[in-house]
Amino acid sequence: MNKSDIKLIxxxxxxGGFASAQELHQILRREGDGIGLTTVYxxxxxxxxxxxxxxxxxxxxxxxxxxxGDTHHHHLVCKSCGDTVEIEGGAxxxxxxxxxxxxxxxxxxxxxxxxGICSKC
Amino acid sequence: MNKSDIKLIxxxxxxGGFASAQELHQILRREGDGIGLTTVYxxxxxxxxxxxxxxxxxxxxxxxxxxxGDTHHHHLVCKSCGDTVEIEGGAxxxxxxxxxxxxxxxxxxxxxxxxGICSKC
DNA sequence: TTGGAAATGATAATCATTTCCATTTTTGTG
DNA sequence: CACAAAAATGGAAATGATTATCATTTCCAA
Numbered sequence: 001m002n003k004s005d006i007k008l009i010x011x012x013x014x015x016g017g018f019a020s021a022q023e024l025h026q027i028l029r030r031e032g033d034g035i036g037l038t039t040v041y042x043x044x045x046x047x048x049x050x051x052x053x054x055x056x057x058x059x060x061x062x063x064x065x066x067x068x069g070d071t072h073h074h075h076l077v078c079k080s081c082g083d084t085v086e087i088e089g090g091a092x093x094x095x096x097x098x099x100x101x102x103x104x105x106x107x108x109x110x111x112x113x114x115x116g117i118c119s120k121c
Numbered sequence: 122m123n124k125s126d127i128k129l130i131x132x133x134x135x136x137g138g139f140a141s142a143q144e145l146h147q148i149l150r151r152e153g154d155g156i157g158l159t160t161v162y163x164x165x166x167x168x169x170x171x172x173x174x175x176x177x178x179x180x181x182x183x184x185x186x187x188x189x190g191d192t193h194h195h196h197l198v199c200k201s202c203g204d205t206v207e208i209e210g211g212a213x214x215x216x217x218x219x220x221x222x223x224x225x226x227x228x229x230x231x232x233x234x235x236x237g238i239c240s241k242c
Numbered sequence: 243t244t245g246g247a248a249a250t251g252a253t254a255a256t257c258a259t260t261t262c263c264a265t266t267t268t269t270g271t272g
Numbered sequence: 273c274a275c276a277a278a279a280a281t282g283g284a285a286a287t288g289a290t291t292a293t294c295a296t297t298t299c300c301a302a
Contacts, residue, residue: 143257160282
């Protein structure tokens with residue numbers, strides 16, 4: 001755990017949701033921090049190794065990060081305008097757990113997103 | 122649906138499991154087919170659009186493809202060996218529908234995958 | 243203070259995927 | 273069959289995220 005790790009944790013706390021390495025780097029730069037992209041990747045990697053942040057993937061495969069321990073939630077995304085709503089997924093948690101048990105899987109995580117057209121569009 | 126699409130379906134049938142675009146291209150090349158990488162990507166994209174193949178992601182973000190059965194299903198994927206199990210997701214369908222209604226979304230689809238370590242690994 | 247280990251960041255390399263575009267193949271029609 | 277329009281193809285270059293390299297800087301215990 002070094003300075004960069006802490007900076008990244010701080011940004012992730014502030015932004016709350018998911019962010020890609022590139023986005024996190026831009027945010028820090030915008031705030032006047034001269035941190036390098038390499039360091040951002042390194043810090044994120046080490047935080048993932050230490051299980052301090054989760055790594056998931058956007059639809060296009062880009063890696064996105066979030067602090068573990070955030071309340072786990074899912075997204076409802078508008079295909080047209082990109083607007084997203086955070087939603088509860090209690091049913092999903094149960095489903096994932098049940099299925100994993102049934103097939104003898106352990107260390108399970110899951111992804112679940114809903115896509116559609118929002119009322120404004 | 123054109124020749125390339127059919128070639129890709131044939132390879133996917135033969136190989137059975139998941140394969141990346143690059144792998145599929147190499148397989149076809151090895152078999153003497155001069156198909157171009159661009160065409161492989163194009164064919165896969167169109168097959169995904171037509172819901173003939175599923176697209177998911179390896180842990181490193183690379184896209185992998187697989188023929189889908191006719192029933193809508195989800196996947197339980199082993200992070201270690203890549204083995205996948207098709208599972209039912211009745212709860213998910215309901216959840217997606219409910220959430221979409223609640224927030225006024227229409228034309229909704231969803232993704233839901235579970236990742237873990239299978240009993241063999 | 244100092245020597246070495248760890249951290250940093252600019253740059254270049256890598257790799258999957260997309261875009262561009264010129265060429266070939268297919269298709270519909272007289 | 274001939275022929276033009278449309279669709280398909282594939283090589284090369286572009287793109288964009290991520291990783292590797294490596295020289296330089298910072299940290300810290302002795």
